[in-house]
Amino acid sequence: MLPHKQLQTSFLRITTKESELNMSSAFTKSTARNIFYGGAVFFFLLFLALTFDTVSTLPKRDNSANMTESVVRGKHIWETRNCIGCHTLLGEGAYFAPELGNVYARRGPEFIKAWIKMQPTGAPGRRQMPNFHLNDKELDDITAFLKYTGEIDTNKWPPNIEG
Amino acid sequence: MQFKSQAVAKPYFIAAIGLFLGQILFGLIMGLQYVIGDFLFPAIPFNVARMVHTNLLIVWLLFGFMGAAYYLIPEEAERELHSPKLAIAMFWVFLVAGALTIVGYLAVPYATLAQMTGNDLLETMGREFLEQPLPTKVGIVIVALAMLYNLSMTILRGRKTSINLVMIIGLWGLALFFLFSFYNPANLVKDKYFWWWVVHMWVEGVWELILGSMLAFVLIKVTGVDREIIEKWLYVIIAMALISGIIGTGHHYFWIGAPAYWQWWGSVFSALEPVPFFMMTVFAFNMVNRRRRIHPNKAAVLWALGTGVMAFLGAGVWGFLHTLAPVNFFTHGTQITAAHGHMAFYGAYAMVVMTMISYAMPMLRGRPANSERSQVVEMWAFWLMTVSMVFITLFLTAAGILQVWLQRVSSTPMPFMAAQDQVALFYWMREVAGVFFLIGLLLYIASFFIKGKLPAHTSDTLATGKQRAVAEA
Numbered sequence: 001m002l003p004h005k006q007l008q009t010s011f012l013r014i015t016t017k018e019s020e021l022n023m024s025s026a027f028t029k030s031t032a033r034n035i036f037y038g039g040a041v042f043f044f045l046l047f048l049a050l051t052f053d054t055v056s057t058l059p060k061r062d063n064s065a066n067m068t069e070s071v072v073r074g075k076h077i078w079e080t081r082n083c084i085g086c087h088t089l090l091g092e093g094a095y096f097a098p099e100l101g102n103v104y105a106r107r108g109p110e111f112i113k114a115w116i117k118m119q120p121t122g123a124p125g126r127r128q129m130p131n132f133h134l135n136d137k138e139l140d141d142i143t144a145f146l147k148y149t150g151e152i153d154t155n156k157w158p159p160n161i162e163g
Numbered sequence: 164m165q166f167k168s169q170a171v172a173k174p175y176f177i178a179a180i181g182l183f184l185g186q187i188l189f190g191l192i193m194g195l196q197y198v199i200g201d202f203l204f205p206a207i208p209f210n211v212a213r214m215v216h217t218n219l220l221i222v223w224l225l226f227g228f229m230g231a232a233y234y235l236i237p238e239e240a241e242r243e244l245h246s247p248k249l250a251i252a253m254f255w256v257f258l259v260a261g262a263l264t265i266v267g268y269l270a271v272p273y274a275t276l277a278q279m280t281g282n283d284l285l286e287t288m289g290r291e292f293l294e295q296p297l298p299t300k301v302g303i304v305i306v307a308l309a310m311l312y313n314l315s316m317t318i319l320r321g322r323k324t325s326i327n328l329v330m331i332i333g334l335w336g337l338a339l340f341f342l343f344s345f346y347n348p349a350n351l352v353k354d355k356y357f358w359w360w361v362v363h364m365w366v367e368g369v370w371e372l373i374l375g376s377m378l379a380f381v382l383i384k385v386t387g388v389d390r391e392i393i394e395k396w397l398y399v400i401i402a403m404a405l406i407s408g409i410i411g412t413g414h415h416y417f418w419i420g421a422p423a424y425w426q427w428w429g430s431v432f433s434a435l436e437p438v439p440f441f442m443m444t445v446f447a448f449n450m451v452n453r454r455r456r457i458h459p460n461k462a463a464v465l466w467a468l469g470t471g472v473m474a475f476l477g478a479g480v481w482g483f484l485h486t487l488a489p490v491n492f493f494t495h496g497t498q499i500t501a502a503h504g505h506m507a508f509y510g511a512y513a514m515v516v517m518t519m520i521s522y523a524m525p526m527l528r529g530r531p532a533n534s535e536r537s538q539v540v541e542m543w544a545f546w547l548m549t550v551s552m553v554f555i556t557l558f559l560t561a562a563g564i565l566q567v568w569l570q571r572v573s574s575t576p577m578p579f580m581a582a583q584d585q586v587a588l589f590y591w592m593r594e595v596a597g598v599f600f601l602i603g604l605l606l607y608i609a610s611f612f613i614k615g616k617l618p619a620h621t622s623d624t625l626a627t628g629k630q631r632a633v634a635e636a
Binding site (some may be wrong): 033035046155 | 186193196197199200201204208209210211213214270273274277278282286288289290291296307325347349350351352353355360391394395398399401402405406409410412413417418419420421423425426428485492493495496498500501505570571572576577578579580582
C-alpha cells in the first residue's frame with residue numbers, strides 16, 4: 001500500500017469513530033424529521049389562528065370605513081405608477097424617497113397635488129421624480145388614497161412627522 | 164454526474180449567472196443615483212432600475228434553485244429525470260418571459276406596461292418585488308407547476324431521500340405561497356398582510372428548505388460524511404427555521420395596521436430566527452472538519468463554508484439587529500433594512516446557488532473539479548464578492564444609523580432629503596464597494612473559461628492538495 005493511502009485509511013477510521021460520537025444515539029434522524037413535520041404543522045396552524053383573529057379585528061384599525069371609490073382608484077394609481085419603487089408606504093418599499101404614509105399630515109392635500117404636477121424639478125444632481133401626467137381627478141384620487149392610508153392605526157408609527 | 168438527464172441543469176446555471184451580472188450592473192446604477200440624483204434620468208428612473216435589480220435577483224435565484232433541483236433530484240432519486248424535454252422547454256419559457264419582462268420595464272412607462280398586459284383584468288402589479296405583469300406571473304406559475312410535476316414524478320418512481328423530499332417540499336411551498344401574489348385587495352392593510360405571505364414565507368420560510376437541501380447535498384458529496392448524520396442536521400435546521408420563521412412573520416406586522424399583539428409574537432419568534440442560521444454555520448464547519456474524503460473541488464467547499472457564515476451574519480445577525488419591536492420602531496424602512504437585505508440575500512441565497520454551481524458545473528462539464536488555476540480564480544472571486552458585500556452592508560448600516568438619528572431620534576428631526584444629504588459619504592463608499600463586487604463577479608465568470616491541468620484524483624490527501632495550491636500560487 002502506498003504511504004498516502006495508508007494515511008488516508010487511518011484518517012478514515014478516526015473520522016468514523018468521531019462521527020459515531022457526533023450526536024447522541026437517542027436523538028435519531030426520524031426524531032429530527034418528526035420535530036420538523038410536527039413543528040411546521042403546529043406553528044402554521046397557530047399562524048392561521050392568529051391571522052383569523054387579525055382579519056376579524058382589522059375593521060377597527062384599517063380605516064376601511066373611509067375606503068371610498070376615490071381611495072380605491074387612488075390605490076390603483078399608486079400601483080400602476082410604481083410609487084413603491086422609490087418611496088416607502090408605512091415603512092415598506094424603497095428607501096430612495098420620503099415616507100408617504102404620513103405625507104398627508106406632513107404636507108396637506110394642496111402641496112401633494114402641486115408637488116406631483118411640478119415634477120421633475122430638474123435641479124442638477126438632485127434625485128428626480130418622473131412626471132406622471134395625472135389629471136385633476138387622478139390627483140384627487142391619489143391624494144384621497146394617501147389621506148386614507150394616513151388614518152390607518154399603525155401603533156403610532158412613524159416616530160415623528162418626518163416619517 | 165451520474166445520470167444523463169442531470170445535464171438540463173446546465174442552461175439554468177448559465178442563465179442564473181448571466182442575470183446575476185445584470186442585477187449587479189443595475190445595482191451600481193441605483194447606487195450612483197443615490198448620490199448623483201439625476202444620473203440617467205429620465206431614461207432609467209430609480210424605480211425602474213430598482214425593479215430590474217430586485218426582479219433579476221429573484222429570477223436568477225429561481226433559475227439557480229431550479230437548476231439545483233434538476234441536478235440533485237435525479238442523483239438522489241437514482242433515476243433519470245421524468246422528462247428532460249419538459250425541463251428544457253420550461254427553461255426557454257422562463258428565460259423568454261423573464262427577458263420580455265425586463266425589456267418591458269425598460270422600454271415603456273410602467274402604467275403603459277400595466278395597461279398593455281391586462282393589469283385591469285386582475286390588478287397585481289406595482290407592489291414591491293411583485294411588479295411583474297400578469298402574463299409573467301402566470302408564466303412563473305406554469306413553469307413552477309411543470310417543474311414540480313417533472314421532479315415529483317422522478318422522486319415518486321425513485322429513491323426517496325431526506326434531501327430530495329426537503330427539496331421538493333420547499334419547491335411546492337415556493338409555488339403555493341406565490342399564489343398570494345394574485346391576491347391584491349383594495350384594503351391596504353390586508354394587501355400588505357398577505358403580500359408577506361409571498362415575500363416572508365419565501366425568504367424566511369420555504370426557501371430555507373431549498374437552501375438546506377442544496378447545502379446538505381453538496382456537503383455529502385464533498386465531505387463524504389455519513390448521510391444519516393447530514394440528514395439529521397438538515398431536519399433539525401429546517402425544523403428550527405419553520406418553528407421560528409412562520410410566527411416570525413409577525414415582525415413585519417408591527418406598523419402596517421395589524422393588531423399590536425404582533426409586536427410580541429413577532430419579536431419573540433423572530434429573535435429565534437438566527438438559531439437555524441447559526442446551526443447551519445456549525446453544520447458546514449463540522450461536516451468539513453469530519454470529512455472522510457478530500458474532494459478536489461476546493462472552491463465548492465469554500466462556497467459551502469461561506470454560505471454557512473454569511474447566511475448567519477446577513478440573515479441571522481443583521482436580521483436580529485432590527486427585529487425587536489422597540490428597535491424596529493426607529494429603524495423600520497431605513498437603510499438598516501437595506502443593509503440587512505443585501506447581506507441576507509447574498510449570504511444565504513446567492514451563495515448557496517454559487518455553492519451548487521461550483522460543485523455541479525465541473526461535473527456537468529465532465530470532470531470532478533476544475534483545474535487549480537481556475538479554482539484559484541474562483542476563490543479570489545469568492546473573497547472579493549464576499550468582502551465587498553460585508554463592506555456594502557457596513558456602509559449601509561452606518562448610513563442607516565445616522566439616518567435614524569437625524570430623522571427620527573434627534574430633538575430637531577431633519578426632513579428625509581436633508582438627512583440623505585448628510586449620509587452621502589457612506590453612499591459613495593457603498594458604491595466603491597459595489598465596484599469591487601462587480602470585479603469579483605467578473606473574475607467569477609472568467610473562472611469558467613480558465614483551462615489548465617485537471618486535478619488527478621477524487622480522494623487526494625489534504626497535504627498534497629495544500630502543497631499543490633501553494634505551488635500554483
